[in-house]
Amino acid sequence: MSNQMWGGRFASGPDAIMEEINASIDFDRKLALQDISGSKAHVAMLAATGIVSADDARAIEQGLDTIRGEIEAGTFTFSRALEDIHMNIEARLAVLIGPAAGRLHTARSRNDQVALDFRLWVRDTIDALDAQMHDLQQALAEKALAHAGSVMPGFTHLQSAQPVTFGHHLLAYVEMLGRDRSRLHDARARLNECPLGAAALAGTSFPIDRMKTATTLGFDRPTANSLDSVSDRDFVLETLGAASICAMHLSRLAEEIVLWATPQFGFAALSDKFSTGSSIMPQKRNPDAAELVRGKAGRIIGALTALLIVMKGLPLTYSKDMQEDKEGTFDALENLSLCLAAMTGMVRDLNPDLARMRAAAGAGFATATDLADWLVRSLNMPFREAHHVTGRLVAAAAEKAIGLEDLTLAEMQAVEPRITKELFDVLGVDKSVESRTSYGGTAPVNVRAQAAAWLAKLANS
Secondary structure, eight states: OOOTTTGGGOSSOOOHHHHHHHOOHHHHGGGHHHHHHHHHHHHHHHHHTTSSOHHHHHHHHHHHHHHHHHHHHTOOOOOGGGOSHHHHHHHHHHHHHGGGGGGGGTTOOHHHHHHHHHHHHHHHHHHHHHHHHHHHHHHHHHHHHHTTTOEEEEEETTEEEEEEEHHHHHHHHHHHHHHHHHHHHHHHHHHOEEOTTOTTTTOOSSOOOHHHHHHHTTOSEEOSOHHHHHHOOHHHHHHHHHHHHHHHHHHHHHHHHHHHTSTTTOSEEOOGGGOBOOSSOTTOOBOHHHHHHHHHHHHHHHHHHHHHHHHTTOOSSOOGGGGGHHHHHHHHHHHHHHHHHHHHHHHHHOEEOHHHHHHHHTSTTTTHHHHHHHHHHHHOOOHHHHHHHHHHHHHHHHHTTOOGGGSOHHHHHHHOTTOOGGGGGGOSHHHHHHHOOSTTOOOHHHHHHHHHHHHHHHHTO
């Protein structure tokens, strides 16, 4: 039989394959509560403008409240034959209140309806993700404050470069997450316009009050162009873009945790809460939670790429291709939420081996730059010459398989006669990090101040 929502244009029902490819209720049921909120705002506006009667509006609102209760209780029956969440709710409303249900769809289309529902869902999800990023920043900043003076090697090219502190290292991720949150805030601000009232694509001849609907739903204003209103998915792309960058940041931290947990590094360990064992090797403790966060970054970035490809060839306005916007977005943002929760747990659980990190910080001639800087400061030597002299001293130490601090003064003076015993004061890792007092540097006094500043900021955001 014909689909009851399509009316008389179609004489017979769709083929089974058509129903299979066309139905979206299996995934867009996630929009149910947003759909009900949008419908309640819409019918309230219809009643306020006299487009529907107060009695019909009241019946519709009560019916929608009943449906909300059924969905929240898990007793609502979703039907694939009704295609999507909008038709499922409208059909149930008709059963509950009769013909008055048909007035709900006055002055709107499924095109502006789904655009609204999806904006509401993305907006709600941004708020939830922002709260999770806040919690991860706090976990990192608290651990950074506790380890403001804990020395570890800093790396470039994954080679020991200069000593830093563990707290300084963790604060780098606090900064990244701060930018992630800023990007989400920007995306939220731009999406906060209400598309409801654009109808199918051209607007409506009914005397609707779009500002009332927008205000009711917490939007800043209605969208300004009806064509753009129903065809725009920039708000999803921006959110997925911000999510992808955040997932990349989480993946970088996850990769470091994986490295730190190896016997070769031995910088930190995760407890049994965030590790697994091997089915054959009883000695193994695998950082699977970190590895899964690292792996899920590809899944999240893939959702952004997929939607960009869907949208790139679409003429205005709505095309059914746009039904493909939801599954990837739902999956990506839900997995980002899971990754944030897992990473927050791992950061709080992470147990650094301070002695191991400290020993590694002094290896590999990590204080060579401090030596070069001393030559510049104390001997007024041009940096390029100091770099060359330091390279010769490193070579001399490497030939003897000792550290720079283990060379004798005579051995150093054989390379540069003006060197004095005061040089040895800058070669320890503690003195190295303490000297890095430039703004943003790794000096423990800086790290304590930055960690405290972040914790104060997070307490008020």
